[in-house]
Amino acid sequence: MDERVDRTETRRAPDPASRVTPVVNKPNRGYWILTAIVAAGLIGGGWYLWAHRAPAPAAKTAPAGSAARGAPQPVGFATIGTGDIRIVLNELGTVTSLDTVTVVTQIAGQLQDIGFKEGQVVKKGDFLAQIDPRPYQAALEQARGTLAHDQGLLAQAQSDLKRFQTLGRQDSIAQQQLDDQRYLVQQYTGTVKTDQGTVDNAQLNLSYCRIVSPIDGQAGLRQVDLGNYVQTASTGGLVVITQMQPISVLFSVPEDNLPDILQRVRGGATLPVEAYDRANTRLLAPGQLGTIDNVIDTTTGTLKLRALFTNPDELLYPNQFVNARLLVNTMANTVRVPVPAVQRGEPGTFVYLINANNTVSVRPIEVGPTDGGFQAVLSGLTPGDRVVTDGTDRLRDGAAVTLPAAATAPAAKAGAPTTGTPATGTPPAAAAPGQPASPNVPRRRPPQAQ
Numbered sequence: 001m002d003e004r005v006d007r008t009e010t011r012r013a014p015d016p017a018s019r020v021t022p023v024v025n026k027p028n029r030g031y032w033i034l035t036a037i038v039a040a041g042l043i044g045g046g047w048y049l050w051a052h053r054a055p056a057p058a059a060k061t062a063p064a065g066s067a068a069r070g071a072p073q074p075v076g077f078a079t080i081g082t083g084d085i086r087i088v089l090n091e092l093g094t095v096t097s098l099d100t101v102t103v104v105t106q107i108a109g110q111l112q113d114i115g116f117k118e119g120q121v122v123k124k125g126d127f128l129a130q131i132d133p134r135p136y137q138a139a140l141e142q143a144r145g146t147l148a149h150d151q152g153l154l155a156q157a158q159s160d161l162k163r164f165q166t167l168g169r170q171d172s173i174a175q176q177q178l179d180d181q182r183y184l185v186q187q188y189t190g191t192v193k194t195d196q197g198t199v200d201n202a203q204l205n206l207s208y209c210r211i212v213s214p215i216d217g218q219a220g221l222r223q224v225d226l227g228n229y230v231q232t233a234s235t236g237g238l239v240v241i242t243q244m245q246p247i248s249v250l251f252s253v254p255e256d257n258l259p260d261i262l263q264r265v266r267g268g269a270t271l272p273v274e275a276y277d278r279a280n281t282r283l284l285a286p287g288q289l290g291t292i293d294n295v296i297d298t299t300t301g302t303l304k305l306r307a308l309f310t311n312p313d314e315l316l317y318p319n320q321f322v323n324a325r326l327l328v329n330t331m332a333n334t335v336r337v338p339v340p341a342v343q344r345g346e347p348g349t350f351v352y353l354i355n356a357n358n359t360v361s362v363r364p365i366e367v368g369p370t371d372g373g374f375q376a377v378l379s380g381l382t383p384g385d386r387v388v389t390d391g392t393d394r395l396r397d398g399a400a401v402t403l404p405a406a407a408t409a410p411a412a413k414a415g416a417p418t419t420g421t422p423a424t425g426t427p428p429a430a431a432a433p434g435q436p437a438s439p440n441v442p443r444r445r446p447p448q449a450q
Helices: 002-012 016-053 055-070 134-169 175-208 255-266 405-413
Strands: 076-079 081-097 100-103 109-114 127-131 210-212 217-219 239-242 247-254 272-276 283-297 302-309 321-338 343-345 348-354 360-364 366-371 374-379 386-390
Touching (some): 081 366, 081 374, 134 175, 175 210, 247 255, 247 283, 247 321, 255 283, 255 302, 255 321, 272 302, 302 321, 321 366, 321 386
Antiparallel strands (some): 076 386, 081 321, 109 127, 127 210, 217 239, 247 302, 272 283, 272 321, 283 302, 321 374, 343 348, 348 360, 348 386, 366 374
């Protein structure tokens, strides 16, 4: 019992030394207070540094960023002027001879002689080949002999008819005998005409033994050698004669271009056509439009045209593929712009117009046909306007640009600064990486602290 009482008293009434415990904890409370003060000081110092030092770098980088965005960009430009724009249709065509003849034999026989060389230019009536004429000469003699025999019978019958007619008037012979003699003369007359036809046919066959050129042209490769037996059933022929001068080119144009072509042709205009090689780089021959086909091909929607060429140098060969350039019309004194200056985007077709203060603005335009390096401008530009032709990839509406030094040389003579920039005072563009700055631009010293 006493022990329990003692334990209870100990718990309920601690020693006075235990009351000093709060005094012992005072150093711990001060530590935390000091820690809080230090932390608050660090936070305040950090905020102070951020508030007073962070804006300085931002102020330094902000001009650099704006300068990068607003730095004038070097560009190439061209001044708008007027000139002629040709409306040309460039189509693929095929050279076609106006007259091509495959020389074939009209009789059968042995080829005895050849009177041409491969590739030779021949004239109409020139000797080409000779077929053995002896069989046809014999047939002609036989036909002439038959004709002479039947002519004799006809003459005898005609002489008897005259005598019978005299006797008939004297009633010395029967009328039937007179009529029979008259019919006999008619029969012999028909026989003589048949014989004459046989003679003419034999003479014609004999003339076929000598083959001559039917047209003016160039002889191709020989198809039959000397000594061969040729027949009329042969389709290959002896040689092909092709007319080279003049010559034509067949090409097709879209049916949408037909009204313009017909309007010019019916107005009496002669439309020139130029034939270029397959690579479309070398002019082979000039010519003119000759014939327009009378139907449109429904499968392709195109119309065939034939152009004629004198072909003096014979640079055009049959079945050769060429590029035919048909000049439909010419737009004289038309406002035109270089093709690289024309841009296409959200506004449609536009150009970057260079303003007087060397800034650019987007100018929508309406364009027409293209001829070489120029394109016709139907609306949107006037002569004297300046447009950007090079360096348009990073431009925007209102961007500043610098022009080539060569373009500002006249301004430099008049007293403008020779910095390669326009005389409007636009600052020069920054030098490209790895290149020194322009020696004509003075460097500015940084201000020294006083």
